[in-house]
Amino acid sequence: MLNIGDIIKLNGNSNLYALIYEENSNSFGAYNIFEASASPFSEKHHVEIQIPELDNTLSVDIRSKLYLNSGDGTLFSTISPENMEKILRLDILAKVEGYYEKFHADKNKNFDPEATPVSYGGRVYDEKEMRSLVDSSLDFWLTAGRYNKQFEKEYAEFLGVRYALLTNSGSSANLLAFSALTSPKLKDRQIKPGDEVITVAAGFPTTVTPIVQNGAVPVFIDVELGTYNIIVDRIEEAITPKTKAIMVAHTMGNPFELDKVMEIAAKYNLWVVEDNCDALGSKFNGKLTGTHGHIGTSSFYPPHHMTMGEGGAVYTNNALLKSIIESFRDWGRDCWCPSGCDNTCNKRFGWELGSLPYGYDHKYTYSHIGYNLRVTEMQAAIGVEQLKKVPTFTQARKENFRRLYEGLKDLGEHFILPRATENSDPSWFGFMLTVQDGAKFTKNEIVEYLEANRIQTRMLFAGNLTRQPAFVGVNYRISGDLKNTDKIMHDTFLVGVYPGLTHEKIDYVISKIRSFVLSKI
Ligand SMILES: Cc1ncc(COP(=O)(O)O)c(C=O)c1O
Secondary structure: OOOOOEEEEEOOOOOOEEEEEEEEOOEEEEEEEEEHHHOOOOOOOEEEEOOOOOOOOEEEEEEEEEEEEHHHEEEEEEOOHHHHHHHHHHHHHHHHHHHHHHHOOOOOOOOOOOOOOEOOOOOOOOHHHHHHHHHHHHHOOOOOOHHHHHHHHHHHHHHOOOEEEEEOOHHHHHHHHHHHOOOHHHHHHOOOOOOEEEEEOOOOHHHHHHHHHOOOEEEEEOEOOOOOOEOHHHHHHHOOOOEEEEEEEOHHHOOOOHHHHHHHHHHHOOEEEEEOOOOOOOEEOOEEOOOOOOEEEEEOOOOOOOOOOOOEEEEEOOHHHHHHHHHHHEOOEOOOOOOOOOOOOOOOOOOOOOOOOOOOOHHHOEOOOOOEOOOOHHHHHHHHHHHHHHHHHHHHHHHHHHHHHHHHHHHOOOEEOOOOOOOEEOOOOEEEEEEOOOOOOOHHHHHHHHHHOOEOOEOOOOOOHHHOHHHOOOOOEEOOOOHHHHHHHHHEEEEEOOOOOOHHHHHHHHHHHHHHHHHHO
8 A cells, every 4th residue: 555655666667766646546646756966956846855765865856747556666665744745835836837827927918909908006926926825825824924034034135224024014014113103112202192293195195194093293295296295395394393203105106305304304303204105116316215214114015016915014224113113013012022932032931011020921011002913924925026026127117107208208288297306216106197287188087088098097196185084173284385285186197107017008008198188289
């Protein structure tokens, strides 16, 4: 009787072996085994094994399969369950790769202008993300584990920061970033209810809502048309003794003027949180955005610069902020042991904190009113592969933006065209167009026309946050006016530049925008 994991010596040749991987009454599925030196080794398809009966290393090739009957050979040895697990895992992953090739690879390949939708953003992936996802599911660790650790390390390296922490969304990343600044551990720099935070109203709600959720007061400043970023010259006049932080996003991937913002922050001792959710890969003065301020945040929701489905990250160079962010993320606890680990501080039962008795388990000691905003292994596993693609994604975004710009740049009479901030190199999220005052058409007319032609459009998120129903009754302050923010709410829309857009699709978008404008003049 043969079992899975048995090595049999095949009849008729003294040097041929096979490894049983599947039993079916009297027939068996088996992998061919080679001498390792005879087969070109590939991590994707081979596992090297050592068995006590032989001196040489053998290699099991999961692509080379046989079907045997029990009389085709004799039992020779058995491999370890660990090696068998590795081999069966590679076989499953190879099947996943085949599945990708058959059912996913050709999606979006052919463009039919009469039928194919042109989305503004979406997932761009290949078999590697699918393999990684299934690999993590086979571990069945589920919560943060080895992929989480790998991603956090590699993401910090990519950004050039000391610490990066994964969380389950960009909104959670913003919530963690801001909540961290309310920690009593920050002493006189702690943000308290009623303190003010400089921000903008033209953007995504969850850049601002953490300020409100923590009882602080958002102070809105207008943005510039064209760059769509905070008007830095208006920041100082908005500052009062209550001002504690500046929290703004790099709009649509276009960096705000980080040099000036950091200078003002240093002058008034303010925290700077960069919402980098739409700007991964953008640079200001040659340095990645998200890494200039005290804390940066990312989103990995599908239209963003890389994806995990749902996911986000918070990053900083400050060790104290890192430990506070981690605490808020992980239930508010004081202990920093990763899932499944105990006593990494070597004094789990040796602390005395709050009015808890000496020696109360550190694992169950809480220093913040926290959350659980952790990510699963499956998300992190996808992220590990997506991160490798960020440099090519960035190139594609820039190239698509450039192509759109070239195709539309003579339409300045009708639209305010997007403009990169000085000293910046944006990895664009979208291509923004603002219909000029006095144009012969409205934003709604062109948006409806493009959508009817299957070209997806988006607004600059909330337009003017202060006009959203959610902000009725919220304690905020407007410094100066929000004239441009209102103009954006009325007249701005965007089309996509994401890496899934081919030149053909971009040219189609250009031609449709041009033909619409021509039909109106
Ligand atoms: C600037 C900005 N910040 C934060 C977020 C929130 O990210 P998430 O959707 O991952 O919660 C978004 C979302 O798209 C965003 O555009």
